[in-house]
């Protein structure tokens with residue numbers, strides 16, 4: 124594979140270009156759609172994973188739950204009492220009590236009765252179970268007794284016949300069912316040790332930058348890594364399995380080896396997306412034979428973000444891997460996370476069956492904007508809210524602005540600069556501000572954060588508003 128020609132964007136304006144020229148980066152909504160396409164494409168090659176019952180809770184069934192046995196698996200006594208054969212009174216077969224979990228007892232002959240416990244296998248020849256409290260035994264001689272019924276006995280009473288609930292091979296639940304505690308119980312009863320669930324997307328985070336410290340205070344030009352501690356938990360909250368967060372520095376060789384050797388479905392890099400002397404992401408992608416699907420997005424902050432398809436990597440032949448390059452500025456990285464990584468991961472872990480109305484591809488021309496039915500509802504429409512205050516817009520690009528929800532309004536927060544996290548840390552979501560800005564009262568899409576927010580109440584305290 125090679126870099127796509129022509130590139131869909133020119134991320135860096137020519138030196139003599141006037142400021143604020145519309146660049147050829149991908150429009151924000153189209154970039155999200157491209158990320159969905161990438162996730163959907165990668166999903167097609169993923170086989171369900173068998174996980175032990177205890178780990179399946181909360182996931183969805185990747186395949187229908189088909190009974191592996193008849194339920195009940197044998198004719199079962201529903202009560203403690205007597206297995207009887209034919210009409211009474213019955214001769215009691217002493218010393219042959221049948222308990223649950225035992226091998227089948229000897230067949231009962233017409234006119235015989237044998238003691239039986241709830242859940243025990245009903246012996247062949249049994250025509251009914253007589254509850255203890257509906258019976259009387261009269262001793263006729265030492266070791267001999269006769270059993271009499273105190274009520275009418277109906278054939279088959281208190282016997283749960285084999286297969287009453289299901290036959291082996293019956294579909295008990297359809298694919299896509301959420302695994303609840305009750306589903307775990309049913310699955311265990313039906314013979315399952317493991318359940319087939321969609322594999323969680325595996326993500327590896329590569330944090331670039333020689334200037335980053337992992338502890339202590341900034342000093343001598345060095346700053347704290349704000350993205351390493353943030354991205355892993357954020358991706359986990361999005362349902363990903365985070366394999367590792369690795370600090371790579373600004374070493375192109377180490378970055379190449381990490382990208383080429385990653386077994387993850389999604390490699391997420393931070394920093395190094397621009398054109399500075401140590402911004403190695405583009406060079407490494409080129410060397411790795413990656414296909415750039417999105418190279419720059421018309422969004423502020425975060426416009427140098429990118430999405431690429433990588434070669435298969437070490438995990439298995441045909442493994443579809445992608446890389447999302449997040450810009451280094453921390454709020455720009457959040458923007459890339461919500462624009463590219465989150466929709467890709469959502470599509471990758473979507474548990475609805477794939478449609479077959481059009482061959483899947485993650486790099487069909489941007490001009491082909493007819494959605495497949497897999498994409499039709501994706502990314503799912505975010506909630507909308509009126510914005511309380513005027514929000515300044517970018518002339519050509521979408522803006523993502525941290526907001527709190529307060530009294531039915533989205534209230535924009537200060538400290539929304541590309542390098543700042545103070546706004547997003549107090550926010551309930553990010554408002555999507557169209558090019559040109561928004562008037563007070565204008566309805567805006569709000570991107571939710573993948574954790575419970577206080578919907579204003581707690582976040583407002585100490586937050587600074589524009």
Ligand SMILES: Nc1nc2c(c(=O)[nH]1)N[C@H]1C(S)=C(S)[C@@H](COP(=O)(O)OP(=O)(O)OC[C@H]3O[C@@H](n4cnc5c(N)ncnc54)[C@H](O)[C@@H]3O)O[C@H]1N2
Nearest residue numbers: 332347348349350351394395396397402427450451452455
């Ligand atoms: N000539 C150009 N320069 C820049 C452009 C451009 O289009 N042309 N875009 C600017 C924009 S916008 C952004 S955003 C950044 C993106 O830069 P990179 O992705 O290459 O990121 P870095 O240069 O590595 O870092 C940028 C900035 O962020 C700080 N940083 C990086 N990683 C972390 C981290 N883990 N935690 C905290 N802070 C981090 C880094 O120290 C820099 O200050 O490029 C502009 N330049």
Ligand code: MOO
Nearest residue numbers: 424425426455541
């Ligand atoms: O991505 Mo940058 O300024 O747009 O932070």
